[in-house]
Amino acid sequence: MYVYILTNPTKTVLYIGVTNDLPRRLYAHSNGRGDAGKFTGRYQADLLVYFENCPDATQAIAREKQLKGWTRSKKDALITAFNQEWQSIDLETWAG
Structure with a gap:
């Protein structure tokens, strides 16, 4: 299980989600871009x-809820510690 954070091109929006298949979920988010009925589509996150x-x-859902309860500055610090430049992560080439 994965907990993940998406952002939009201007990095003004954060979306936190949980999935058991991260590549499939990312594909679904990217195909919903521009769909005003969905948060990630509406904000291009x-x-x-x-x-x-x-x-x-159980642990993934608990962590997702924990992260959603954090302030934006705390979420930003978590992302920066993991991915200093906030580069869009390609799972096939990500070295961490």
């Missing part, structure tokens, strides 16, 4: 800037 692996769904 389809750039992966952070993710972490969790042992099971």
Whole structure:
């Protein structure tokens, strides 16, 4: 299970989600770009800037809720510590 954070090209929006198949979920987000009925589509938040692996769904959901409760500055610091330049992460080439 994964907890992940997406942002938009201007890095003004953060979306936090959980999934058991990160590549499939990222594909779904990128195909929904511009879909006003969905948060990530409306705000074009389809750039992966952070993710972490969790042992099971219960822990992943708990971590997602924890992150959603954080301030924006705390989320920004977490992302920066993981991905200093906030580069869009390509899972196939990401070296961490």
